[in-house]
Amino acid sequence: MAQPLLEVSNLKTVFHTDGGVVNAVNDVSFSVERGKTVGIVGESGCGKSITGLSLLQLVPNPGRIEAGEILFYRDDVNEPLDITQVSPRSELMRQIRGNEIAIIFQEPMTSLNPVYTVGDQIAEAIMLHQEGERSSLARFGLQTTPKWARERAIEMLARVGIPAPEQRVDEYPHQLSGGMRQRVMIAIALCCAPALLIADEPTTALDVTIQAQVLALMQELQAEIGMAIMLITHDLGVIADMADKVVVMYAGRVVEKGSVEDIFYNPLHPYTRGLLNSIPTLGGSQQKMLPSILGTVPHPLALPPGCSFQPRCAEQMPTCEQMPELNTIDASKNRTDRNERHAVRCWLCEEKIDVETA
């Protein structure tokens, strides 16, 4: 049984805006297991990024976490730490961000500093990480010198597959291609061998062939250092390739979650089914018309009453005026690990199951 690394329960992150309260992340629960990959999918604005940022206490103003728990099972510590209770600017939070949970974004240019060479930026991450260990290194007569850090930086660049790393180490971010910049970001994120890597659309801005390289690299490094990955994307192909478990979000809520097989071979929520049907595929015969989901995502300040998917749902019925719970599907209840069970938020699935009282 995979050990949980992170257990998110009933997380609620809101933005108090002039127009009203946006519930960007609403009653979201899921877990991340050590060494495993959780995929978070959903359309633009459904709350994927804010969920990821909440885990690191990096929610931008005027947003804040209003409810829920984020239990983090740290190495060598028996009691889990509730990240929601840690102050965003505390030393502890900084330590977690630098060493235990790393994050990479869609556009690496925004997170790389344009005036420093990539080598300096990787070296800085290495030095920062070594700070804590310096005393122990010193005991063995070792020192973390800038020269040493530079050599490690070159090693890291080579490790993430950048050709001619001895040259690249002295280049500035703008001199690299998009794919190489994303590799540098990964190198920086991995300097500390994090327990969890949050990757927010890491390949969305890249060409498919480069995307394939970056995804393969992430898998390789995951196997090597055993880190868990929380992979945020709207690309169901990427999810099919990478994820062990999948969380489908719609308008701030989890509408379905389960193993990657549950989601792709037994999708139960009308939104999940609609999504899977509406993507054109490479294989198979060409269809004339794609089965598409009607309408568009509701505005976050004007959500319909009850099930948020209701205005677009072909199977909508009077009960849908009330918000359905996220319920575990009976058939998956005998799975030993309750974090691995298949759960759906839809009235259609309600009668087949009994409400889980967790």
Add this chain to the structure above:
Amino acid sequence: MSKLLEVKDLRKYFPTRKGILRRTIGHVKAVDGISFDVERGETLGLVGESGCGKTTASRCLLRLISPTSGSFTFGDEQVDLAKLTPQQMRPFRRRIQMVFQDPQSSLNPRKTVGDIVGEPLRVNRIMKRNERQVQIVELLESVGLKPQDMRRYPHAFSGGQRQRIGIARALALNPELIVADEPVSALDVSVQAQILNLLAELREKFQLSYIFIAHDLSVVKHISDRVAVMYLGKIVEISDARTLYQSPKHPYTEALISAVPLPDPKVQRKRELIHLEGDVPDPSQPPTGCYFHPRCRYATDICRQETPELHEIAPGVKVACHLSETLELQGVS
């Protein structure tokens, strides 16, 4: 079917300049001698990675920029658009329209949707005012918008709806050819399907032809009758969509197909991934011989020396590869 457009050896070189005198020190061969036809009623898909010249090629066809050389004969009249002056080009502009990736930036935020869609009719003085109103309502309805949307401004619409507005505007002058540059790339998956269906429906209804540009191979396969694959300014393979995906004949096409993750975990995890090493080369300093050779796993000596020409290897299948007759490449079925 009859030929609507025939492009021959189209080139567009951008000068690269340096120093205060902005002296030309070389050229980016953004489009480097491409040839293809578009039949009436057909959709030709154009795929390839970022920077391979897709947008530049389409901008040349619309004469938004002047091509460096080449010809493109259009319509039953067989006029070479590449040779026309802007004045002479004017009547043809109506017959070829463009739909852009980012509907946000191509729609004037200070104009109502009615004005935006009616603009081409007004500028070309095609109809009287009241006739125009009727026509605008019809156009809006044919793209799935409501008559009352006429009076609203673009910002009040979602991305998918703005793309519908852009399409209505492109249809206003009853064009024969629509060049759509990444028209669904910025849209969410569920909305993307709606727009693809709309484009297919309009093609039937108005007997349109499309040149459909995208980097998403699945989307291109879905909408296209034939597909052309570009690499560094050249077409490396062109054939009917089914053949191209099932049995690609160019190693680059094979690698592209292999890199697209299929939304089926069991199938995807069993696939053999073809690793393309490195990045697309700098187009101002393309490699010798076959431009793809530094990344090609089949490359031989001849590939490093001689540039392969696009040639027909089976009816309707053209490939630019020295080894296309002997290689057994993998596609998806």
